Ligand SMILES: Nc1ccn([C@@H]2O[C@H](COP(=O)(O)OP(=O)(O)OP(=O)(O)O)[C@@H](O)[C@H]2O)c(=O)n1
């Protein structure tokens with residue numbers, strides 16, 4: 001059994017504008033609709049919990065999608081808080097060993113083959129698994145004047161994507177431990193790594209983009225329009 005947790009309570013500061021980016025349209029649908037639809041269209045995913053900002057006026061009020069339950073909950077100040085809130089809002093019927101897939105509402109271009117690969121890897125690896133992309137560019141470290149200070153070695157460096165997949169009991173333990181330590185994790189794997197575990201890296205599609213700035217939206221629009 002797998003459930004999806006979707007952090008969707010962000011305000012989109014880097015994107016700007018009045019409407020939080022997860023509700024902006026691309027290829028005729030809000031980004032969140034693409035992201036949530038991709039997850040719930042997958043036969044192995046049984047439902048989703050979506051973490052929303054307080055009094056979110058844009059949330060369409062979905063209670064089901066593709067015939068599967070959608071539960072909305074109140075998110076938190078940071079992404080990690082929203083993920084923990086969504087985890088805590090899961091139905092009690094979802095077993096402790098259920099696989100949870102955490103996916104950003106801001107990543108609309110998620111494909112079924114990537115979900116397949118992630119579920120397989122997270123099922124095979126007790127430490128969980130994440131979609132990720134190997135770094136293929138030369139990496140530079142900047143100084144205070146935005147001049148090159150150094151070139152960083154890129155061997156064995158990957159960019160973390162989402163979904164990230166972990167057992168319910170492990171993810172809860174990891175997120176609670178990070179919060180108790182006052183560590184603000186930027187993805188779920190970081191919390192699991194803090195426990196001394198080593199989640200698997202699964203090479204995912206480079207076009208599983210997170211929409212962060214307006215330029216990202218233009219690219220995602222192109223990608224999604226080609227799908228439909
Ligand atoms: N307190 C927060 C912050 C972010 N998110 C969600 O986490 C995902 C990735 O976060 P990010 O791209 O940083 O979104 P924002 O926080 O909205 O963007 P910004 O940092 O530019 O404000 C998004 O789906 C966002 O809605 C969330 O659920 N709760």
Ligand SMILES: C[C@](O)(CO)[C@H](O)COP(=O)(O)O
Pocket residue numbers: 079104159160161162186187188210
């Ligand atoms: C979870 C994530 O998408 C993995 O790359 C990323 O850490 C989210 O970062 P953000 O700053 O919250 O968008």
